[in-house]
Amino acid sequence: xxxxxxxxxxxxxxxxxxxxxxxxxxxxxxxxxxxxxxxxxxxxxxxxxxxxxxxxxxxxxxxxxxxxxxxxxxxxxxxxxxxxxxxxxxxxxxxxxxxxxxxxxxxxxxxxxxx
Amino acid sequence: xxxxxxxxxxxxxxxxxxxxxxxxxxxxxxxxxxxxxxxxxxxxxxxxxxxxxxxxxxxxxxxxxxxxxxxxxxxxxxxxxxxxxxxxxxxxxxxxxxxxxxxxxxxxxxx
Numbered sequence: 411x412x413x414x415x416x417x418x419x420x421x422x423x424x425x426x427x428x429x430x431x432x433x434x435x436x437x438x439x440x441x442x443x444x445x446x447x448x449x450x451x452x453x454x455x456x457x458x459x460x461x462x463x464x465x466x467x468x469x470x471x472x473x474x475x476x477x478x479x480x481x482x483x484x485x486x487x488x489x490x491x492x493x494x495x496x497x498x499x500x501x502x503x504x505x506x507x508x509x510x511x512x513x514x515x516x517x518x519x520x521x522x523x524x525x
Numbered sequence: 526x527x528x529x530x531x532x533x534x535x536x537x538x539x540x541x542x543x544x545x546x547x548x549x550x551x552x553x554x555x556x557x558x559x560x561x562x563x564x565x566x567x568x569x570x571x572x573x574x575x576x577x578x579x580x581x582x583x584x585x586x587x588x589x590x591x592x593x594x595x596x597x598x599x600x601x602x603x604x605x606x607x608x609x610x611x612x613x614x615x616x617x618x619x620x621x622x623x624x625x626x627x628x629x630x631x632x633x634x635x636x
Contacts, residue, residue, distance in 0.1 A: 414568075443624075452615065452628035453569075466623055501568060513559070514624060516568035 412436065414517035416502050422523045423492055431487045431520045433502030440482050440507030443514060446471075447499045456500075459485060460507060492524045527552050529618050531627035539635045540608050546601040546630050548616030558599040559617040559624070560590055569615065575599065586610070608634045 415434045423429050435442050444456040455469040459479045470476070474493075479485040489496055499521050503514035528551045538544055550556055557576050561569040573584025580592040590601045599616060611634045616627040 445626075453626040455623060455625075458623060503569075513571060513574060516561075516570070518566075518568045 416517040420521045428490045433485045435504030439504035441505040443503045445501045494524045497524045527625045529627035533630045537633040544603045544606045548599045550618045556618045560601050561615045564612045
């Protein structure tokens with residue numbers, strides 16, 4: 411079956427512009443996660459959705475970052491007024507959700523380059 | 526605080542040699558533990574997971590890991606590595622909805 415997909419795969423933007431990154435989770439997965447991975451670094455948790463609510467936004471690095479999710483499907487991560495330090499790979503993962511469902515399935519990521 | 530430590534940033538082994546990647550965690554309750562692999566330019570793929578039961582778990586691609594509660598460790602092992610195993614490996618822990626990842630260990634394979 412289809413896995414998690416993300417678009418675009420690559421995005422180059424100028425400093426100060428806004429960008430939107432999209433994640434399509436596996437059908438039926440209620441949980442959705444966004445992570446940031448800077449070059450040579452581990453995964454940095456950004457935000458988690460259960461359905462279309464976000465019980466944990468603790469990882470969003472600043473108020474320039476926001477995310478939304480439509481029902482139990484597509485999510486978009488928006489970065490406003492991008493800065494060079496926002497350059498990273500943004501990974502999305504989905505999971506079936508619910509207690510005891512902890513295995514996450516990852517998309518290929520969006521590589522964001524801010525020039 | 527929950528945390529995962531992978532002490533080795535880089536490891537180099539010869540093809541055919543055995544491998545052990547270390548992972549130590551800090552978690553207040555019974556942890557659920559994972560190992561993921563990330564090949565260059567790819568997303569993360571789950572290698573194996575431990576939820577309960579037998580502390581030695583088998584995964585894909587010939588990998589296994591052993592949960593040792595007394596040492597707060599979940600080390601990944603493979604008896605004989607292949608050149609295609611060159612990748613970055615991430616250990617992770619959760620007890621609820623958020624997964625905490627280690628910083629990763631990059632595995633290099635010598636021919």
